[in-house]
Amino acid sequence: MLYICRVKNEFLKNWETQLKKGLLPYFVLKALDARERYGYELIQHLKDDFNTEVTESTMYPLLTRLQKEELLIYKWIEQPTGIPRKYYYISEEGRAHLAAMKNAINENFIK
Amino acid sequence: MLYICRVKNEFLKNWETQLKKGLLPYFVLKALDARERYGYELIQHLKDDFNTEVTESTMYPLLTRLQKEELLIYKWIEQPTGIPRKYYYISEEGRAHLAAMKNAINENFIK
DNA sequence: ATATAATACCTCGTATTGCATAGTACATCC
């Protein structure tokens, strides 16, 4: 995640982990604000578009947490082939939270 | 911290706490890159200039951690009155880390 | 004079959460 340099020392590696704890919920809400996605897809998306590598044991509990907080809604979508996908959508409350989070982040980074 | 809105629910409150885990070391290094400061002063500084409220039980262990990582150096400075102040200075390694952190953050927020 | 606030340093325990690891289950494709 967060390409800092090829060789990362322990401190920077740990720092990135800690930073993720705050950024992941934001990234997920932001990604789902653009369009609905399923868990497995989100993992790929964060990797490709946010430079952020997340394991399944991080993503699935996170999605469940956000859904329990009512920031996300999910719907099982049957596929013509393969296992059904659990698509997540952002809720109105989720959008409000995302806006609040965006503000908080801008407050701290733009200036 | 991070003025989001007057009334914060549990989720946002908790999210801010998690976000701090990544941002605080960055803020501290950034603040000390500008000039030396002592712990108590840093708490005020983060509040005034970073919109970030931190308690003493967060700041003091953080400074100790950064100092043990050799990103900071400290010097006790006697005062004409009152308790001596423990002034912290950023080290060369600290400056390098700050640059790396800055890069990582820009990677994720500018795009 | 005395209380209290502010300044200045600190420690300990708890809760949160990413993540490593290790599973389960099923489908598809080569």
Place this chain on the structure above:
DNA sequence: GGATGTACTATGCAATACGAGGTATTATAT
């Protein structure tokens, strides 16, 4: 049979913000 896609769970560790508490000095208000 093995790789990839898709969903999930459980356990335990590591890191850290924070509440609560402590100590000491000085300034201010009652």
